[in-house]
Amino acid sequence: MPKLLAREPDNPYGAVFAPLVIERDEHLRAQAPRLWQAVQAAALPEPVRVTLSEILEYWFFERFRNLTPREIYAMLSRLTPLEETRAYQDIFAEGKAKGEAEGKAESLTLLLGQRFGPLPEWARERIATASAEQVDAWLRGLLAAPDIEALIGTLTSDGH
Numbered sequence: 001m002p003k004l005l006a007r008e009p010d011n012p013y014g015a016v017f018a019p020l021v022i023e024r025d026e027h028l029r030a031q032a033p034r035l036w037q038a039v040q041a042a043a044l045p046e047p048v049r050v051t052l053s054e055i056l057e058y059w060f061f062e063r064f065r066n067l068t069p070r071e072i073y074a075m076l077s078r079l080t081p082l083e084e085t086r087a088y089q090d091i092f093a094e095g096k097a098k099g100e101a102e103g104k105a106e107s108l109t110l111l112l113g114q115r116f117g118p119l120p121e122w123a124r125e126r127i128a129t130a131s132a133e134q135v136d137a138w139l140r141g142l143l144a145a146p147d148i149e150a151l152i153g154t155l156t157s158d159g160h
Helices: 002-007 012-021 025-041 046-063 069-075 086-116 121-129 132-141 148-152
Strands: none
Touching (some): 002 012, 012 025, 025 046, 025 069, 046 069, 086 132, 086 148, 132 148
């Protein structure tokens, strides 16, 4: 791999694995912008470039665990705000979806309590573990349901 890096400094595949073979941190830091540029400038399909970029980022995060994300991106000469990174966006989207689902479940629990009185524990558990789509369906059926069991089902033999 060191020979490939010396012979083909712009090879994006060699650049991705450079953090594994460049032993001294100060040498890797000095090479970071060139390695990053090798991946970014390569004539590759966009999905491949994105994947290689993510792998290279991963290796830098692993290698320089004592640095913040901003410091690592600065080292790559890429001052991307954390909020714009794919990892952050994936985590944010997952958290947002989870928060929305939890909010809907809380709303359903509140509305059921208002309509039918205190909810049995099994009903609370069923609502808490339901998918967002299922909670949406229960919310849509809330006004037509004669009771909790008709809306969300009954307690099964497995306790749910």
